[in-house]
Amino acid sequence: MTTGTTLARDNAPTNSIIALFRSNIRQYSMLIALIAIMVFFQIVTDGTLMKPVNLTNLILQNSYIVIMAIGMLLVIVAGQIDLSVGSVAAFVGAVAAVLMVEYKVNFILVIIASLALGGLIGAAQGYWIAYQRIPSFIATLAGMLVFRGLTLAMLQGQSVGPFPTGFQKLSSGFLPDVFGSETLHVTSLIIGVVVSLVIVYLDWNGRRNQVKYGFEVSPFGLFLAKNILVMAVIIYMSYLMASYKGLPNVLVVLFILIVAYAFFTNQTVSGRRIYALGGNAKAAALSGVNTKKLTFLTFVNMGMLAALGGLIIAARLNVATPKAGTGIELDVIAAAFIGGASATGGIGTVIGAVVGALVMGVMNNGMSIVGIGIDWQQAIKGLVLLLAVWFDVRSRMKS
Amino acid sequence: MSNVILEMRNITKTFPGVKALDNVNFSVQQGEIHALVGENGAGKSTLMKVLSGIYPHGTYSGDIYFQGEQCQFRDINQSEKMGIVIIHQELALIPFLSIAENIFLGNEQAERGIINWNKTISKTQALMQKVGLHESPNTLITDLGVGKQQLVEITKALSKEVKLLILDEPTASLNETDSEALLELLLQFKQQGMTSILISHKLNEVKKVADSITILRDGATIETLDSRKDAVTEDRIIRGMVGRDLTHRYPPREAKIGDVIFEVKDWQVYHPIHAERKVINDVNIYVRQGEVVGIAGLMGSGRTELAMSVFGRAYGKQISGTVWKHGQKIDTSSVHKAIANGLAYATEDRKNFGLVLIQPIKNNVTLANLEAVSERGMVINKPKEMVVAKDYRTSLSIKSSSILQETVNLSGGNQQKVVLSKWLFSNPDILILDEPTRGIDVGAKFEIYTIINRLAEEGKGIIVISSELPEILGVCDRIYVMNEGRIVGEMPTEEASQEKIMACIMQQAAEVTAA
Numbered sequence: 021m022t023t024g025t026t027l028a029r030d031n032a033p034t035n036s037i038i039a040l041f042r043s044n045i046r047q048y049s050m051l052i053a054l055i056a057i058m059v060f061f062q063i064v065t066d067g068t069l070m071k072p073v074n075l076t077n078l079i080l081q082n083s084y085i086v087i088m089a090i091g092m093l094l095v096i097v098a099g100q101i102d103l104s105v106g107s108v109a110a111f112v113g114a115v116a117a118v119l120m121v122e123y124k125v126n127f128i129l130v131i132i133a134s135l136a137l138g139g140l141i142g143a144a145q146g147y148w149i150a151y152q153r154i155p156s157f158i159a160t161l162a163g164m165l166v167f168r169g170l171t172l173a174m175l176q177g178q179s180v181g182p183f184p185t186g187f188q189k190l191s192s193g194f195l196p197d198v199f200g201s202e203t204l205h206v207t208s209l210i211i212g213v214v215v216s217l218v219i220v221y222l223d224w225n226g227r228r229n230q231v232k233y234g235f236e237v238s239p240f241g242l243f244l245a246k247n248i249l250v251m252a253v254i255i256y257m258s259y260l261m262a263s264y265k266g267l268p269n270v271l272v273v274l275f276i277l278i279v280a281y282a283f284f285t286n287q288t289v290s291g292r293r294i295y296a297l298g299g300n301a302k303a304a305a306l307s308g309v310n311t312k313k314l315t316f317l318t319f320v321n322m323g324m325l326a327a328l329g330g331l332i333i334a335a336r337l338n339v340a341t342p343k344a345g346t347g348i349e350l351d352v353i354a355a356a357f358i359g360g361a362s363a364t365g366g367i368g369t370v371i372g373a374v375v376g377a378l379v380m381g382v383m384n385n386g387m388s389i390v391g392i393g394i395d396w397q398q399a400i401k402g403l404v405l406l407l408a409v410w411f412d413v414r415s416r417m418k419s
Numbered sequence: 420m421s422n423v424i425l426e427m428r429n430i431t432k433t434f435p436g437v438k439a440l441d442n443v444n445f446s447v448q449q450g451e452i453h454a455l456v457g458e459n460g461a462g463k464s465t466l467m468k469v470l471s472g473i474y475p476h477g478t479y480s481g482d483i484y485f486q487g488e489q490c491q492f493r494d495i496n497q498s499e500k501m502g503i504v505i506i507h508q509e510l511a512l513i514p515f516l517s518i519a520e521n522i523f524l525g526n527e528q529a530e531r532g533i534i535n536w537n538k539t540i541s542k543t544q545a546l547m548q549k550v551g552l553h554e555s556p557n558t559l560i561t562d563l564g565v566g567k568q569q570l571v572e573i574t575k576a577l578s579k580e581v582k583l584l585i586l587d588e589p590t591a592s593l594n595e596t597d598s599e600a601l602l603e604l605l606l607q608f609k610q611q612g613m614t615s616i617l618i619s620h621k622l623n624e625v626k627k628v629a630d631s632i633t634i635l636r637d638g639a640t641i642e643t644l645d646s647r648k649d650a651v652t653e654d655r656i657i658r659g660m661v662g663r664d665l666t667h668r669y670p671p672r673e674a675k676i677g678d679v680i681f682e683v684k685d686w687q688v689y690h691p692i693h694a695e696r697k698v699i700n701d702v703n704i705y706v707r708q709g710e711v712v713g714i715a716g717l718m719g720s721g722r723t724e725l726a727m728s729v730f731g732r733a734y735g736k737q738i739s740g741t742v743w744k745h746g747q748k749i750d751t752s753s754v755h756k757a758i759a760n761g762l763a764y765a766t767e768d769r770k771n772f773g774l775v776l777i778q779p780i781k782n783n784v785t786l787a788n789l790e791a792v793s794e795r796g797m798v799i800n801k802p803k804e805m806v807v808a809k810d811y812r813t814s815l816s817i818k819s820s821s822i823l824q825e826t827v828n829l830s831g832g833n834q835q836k837v838v839l840s841k842w843l844f845s846n847p848d849i850l851i852l853d854e855p856t857r858g859i860d861v862g863a864k865f866e867i868y869t870i871i872n873r874l875a876e877e878g879k880g881i882i883v884i885s886s887e888l889p890e891i892l893g894v895c896d897r898i899y900v901m902n903e904g905r906i907v908g909e910m911p912t913e914e915a916s917q918e919k920i921m922a923c924i925m926q927q928a929a930e931v932t933a934a
Binding site for chain 2: 210229231233235287288289290292293295296299300302303304305306307308309310366367
C-alpha cells in the first residue's frame with residue numbers, strides 16, 4: 021500500500037498555503053500556543069505580563085530552566101533521560117558557594133571549576149549509562165539521591181552566602197549602556213535590531229541557497245510575512261527591555277547557547293548522529309557511529325549545563341541552599357516534551373525545548389500575577405504537559 | 420463451487436487519494452489451502468486486514484460472507500470469535516512470558532479473573548502435541564528459535580478453535596528444514612479439514628502446498644488458478660503477478676574477475692554470551708575484484724555472525740584472525756575503521772539494524788558517510804546532502820514522494836534500496852550483502868540483482884549471503900557453503916547445484932554426528 025500512498029502524495033498540491041501549513045503545524049503549533057498563552061495572560065493580568073519589569077523578571081526566573089532544557093533535549097533525543105539535574109545544580113552551587121565564601125577563591129576561577137565539576141559529574145553518570153549499560157532512568161535516579169545528599173553534607177544544612185558582586189552579576193546584571201541615555205537603554209535596542217537583521221539575513225541566505233540548488237521553497241509572500249513578524253517581535257521585545265534596565269547578562273548567555281546548540285543539532289555531523297542514535301541505536305552503530313562515546317558525551321554536556329544552571333540559581337538567590345533546584349528536573353524534562361521531543365528518542369528540537377520552557381515560565385509567571393496559589397499552579401501545569409504531548413502524538417499519527 | 424467457506428465480494432478499500440483494493444473478489448473453499456500471491460503493495464495484507472476486522476466494517480465497501488453468513492466485523496476479536504485467525508509476518512509473542520502464557524494471552528483460562536494454571540498447562544500440552552512442538556509449556560519464548568516460535572503462534576491459533584487460518588509469510592524467517600516442517604504441518608491440518616490462506620513470496624512453497632492460487636496485482640484480482648485441475652508453474656504465477664513474462668529472473672552476468680581484493684584468514688569467533696561456544700571456527704575466505712561470492716548455508720550456520728564479526732566486530736567475543744585488502748592487513752576492529760578501510764555490510768534485518776525508520780531517506784543515505792557531505796568533516800552541507808540523496812533516489816529508482824519521506828513508510832524493496840544507497844555512498848571496495856532480497860517482490864529483486872552486477876563491473880568485491888539457493892546460483896560466480904560455523908564447501912557456480920550444496924551441508928552434519 022505504501023507505493024499507492026506515495027503516488028497520492030506526489031499528486032498532492034504541494035504549493036498551496038494550506039498544505040504548507042499542515043506540513044509545518046507540528047513545528048509551529050507550540051509557538052502558536054506560546055503566543056496564545058502570552059496574549060491570554062496579557063489580558064487577564066491587565067497588561068502586567070508584558071510590562072518591561074515583568075518581562076525582565078520572567079527571563080531571569082526562567083533562564084536556568086531554558087539552559088538545562090537544552091541539555092535535556094540532547095539527552096532525550098539520544099533516547100535517554102536525566103533525573104539528576106536538579107540535584108547536580110544544587111551540588112555545584114553549593115561547592116561554588118563554599119569555595120567563594122569560605123575559601124575566598126576568585127569567582128571567575130570558581131565558575132570555570134564549577135563547569136568542569138559539572139562535566140565530571142556528567143561523565144561519571146554517562147560512564148555507567150553508556151559503558152556499563154545501566155538504564156539512564158536508574159543511573160540518574162541514583163545520581164539525584166547522591167548529589168542531593170552530598171549537597172546537604174557540603175552545606176551542613178545551612179545556607180551559604182552572600183557572594184562577591186561580580187558573581188551576582190551572572191544572574192542579576194545588565195549589559196552596560198555605552199550611550200548613557202536616561203530613559204532608554206540604547207545599546208540594548210541596537211543589539212536587538214542587529215540580531216533581528218542577522219536572523220533575517222541568514223534565513224534569506226538559506227533560501228537563496230536552496231533556490232540555487234533547485235529545491236522547492238516556500239512562497240515568497242509567506243517568507244516575507246514570517247521574517248517581518250520575527251523582526252517585529254525581536255525589536256519590540258528588546259524595546260520593552262530597553263525601557264527598563266536593558267538586556268540582562270543572562271539573556272546574552274542564553275542567546276549564545278540557543279544559537280550554538282541549534283546550530284549543533286541542525287548542521288553538524290555529531291548533532292545528526294545523536295538523532296540517528298536515538299532513532300535506532302543498532303542501525304547507527306552498524307553505520308559506524310560510536311554510540312557509546314556519543315551517549316557518554318551527551319551526559320557530560322548535560323552535566324556542564326546543569327552546573328551552569330546551578331551557578332545561575334545560586335547567583336540569583338545570592339545564597340546556596342540545600343533545597344536549591346528541588347524538583348526542577350521535572351520542569352526541565354517537561355519543557356523538552358512540551359516542545360515536541362519524543363519520549364522514545366530521535367525526535368526533538370532545541371528551539372522546541374526553549375519554547376516549551378517559555379510556555380512553562382509564562383504560565384508560572386502569569387498565574388502568580390493573577391494570584392493563583394502554588395498548589396493549583398502545579399495541577400494546571402501538569403495538565404498542560406499532558407495536553408501538549410497528546411496534541412503532538414495525535415498530529416504525529418495523522419501525518 | 421460446492422463448499423465455499425469464505426466469500427469476499429467487490430471489496431474496495433481506499434486510503435486518502437488512493438485505491439488500495441479495487442473491486443476484489445476472493446473466495447475460498449472449505450478444506451483447501453489457498454495461496455494469495457502478488458508483489459509487495461499489491462493489496463494482499465490490506466485484503467486480509469479487511470477480512471479480520473483490523474479495518475472495521477464501514478471503512479471499506481463490499482460484502483464478506485463466512486460460512487454463508489454475512490459478516491461485519493468491527494474489530495479483530497469478532498473475527499476471531501468466528502474462527503478466523505491471522506498469524507502475522509512479524510511474530511507477536513511476548514519474549515519474557517512462557518509458551519503457555521503466550522498461547523492463552525487474551526484468552527486466559529480463568530474463573531472470575533483468577534487463572535487456573537493447571538488447566539492452562541494441560542491444555543497447552545494437548546495443543547503442542549498437535550503441532551509437534553516438544554518443549555515444556557513453561558519455556559520462555561526468548562529461549563526458542565524462530566522456527567519453534569512460529570509453531571507457538573500456530574498453537575495459539577489452534578487454541579482459538581480456528582476454522583480459517585491465515586498465514587502471512589510464515590516461512591520468511593525460517594530455514595529450509597523448519598519451512599519444510601511448517602508446510603508439512605499445513606498439509607496435515609488440511610487432512611483434518613482445516614482451511615488455510617497462505618500469503619507467500621516463495622513460489623516453490625506455493626506450488627507445493629496450494630490447491631488454488633489467487634493473484635493480486637495493483638489492488639485488483641487478476642485470476643485464480645486451480646492447481647488441482649492442471650499443474651501451475653512458477654513462471655505462470657510470475658506472469659500473473661508482474662503482468663508480463665519475466666523470462667530472466669536473474670540479469671545476465673559477464674564477470675570480469677581480477678586479483679584477490681579481500682581475504683579473511685583463520686577467523687574465529689566466540690558467542691557473546693555463552694563464552695565457551697565457538698560460533699565461527701577457522702574460516703578462510705577470499706574475494707576477487709569484480710567477483711560475486713555467495714555464502715550458502717542454513718539459517719544459524721554462522722553466515723551473519725561471520726559477516727558481522729568481520730565488519731568492525733559488531734558481533735561476538737574473543738575474535739581472532741586477520742583481514743586483508745589488496746594483500747595488506749587492515750584494521751577492522753571497529754565499525755568506523757571497517758568502513759574507513761572500504762568495507763560495507765548491508766544487514767539482513769533492515770528495520771532493526773539497517774534504517775533509522777523515523778528519519779527521511781536523505782538522512783539514512785548519508786548516515787555512514789556524513790563526513791563526505793560536510794565541511795571539514797564537521798558541519799553538514801545540507802544542499803550537497805540533498806543532491807547526493809536525490810542522485811541515489813534516481814539511480815536506484817527508490818519509489819517515494821521525495822527524499823524527505825520517512826523510510827518507515829516505504830515498501831520493503833524500497834527500504835532495501837535505501838540501505839544499499841547508504842552503503843554505496845560510503846564508497847566501499849568490498850560489499851557484504853546479507854539476505855539482500857528477503858521479503859521483497861520479484862520485480863524489486865531483479866533491480867537489486869542488477870545493482871549487484873553493476874557494482875561487480877565497477878571492480879568491487881561482493882559477498883552475497885542468502886538462504887535462497889536459486890538466488891545464490893543465479894547471481895554468484897563462486898560459492899562457499901557454510902555449516903555450524905565452518906566453511907564446508909567451495910565451488911564455482913558452473914559446477915554447483917542446489918543438490919550439491921545441500922550435500923555439502925549434510926555430509927558435514929553426518930561427520931559431526933559420527934565423531
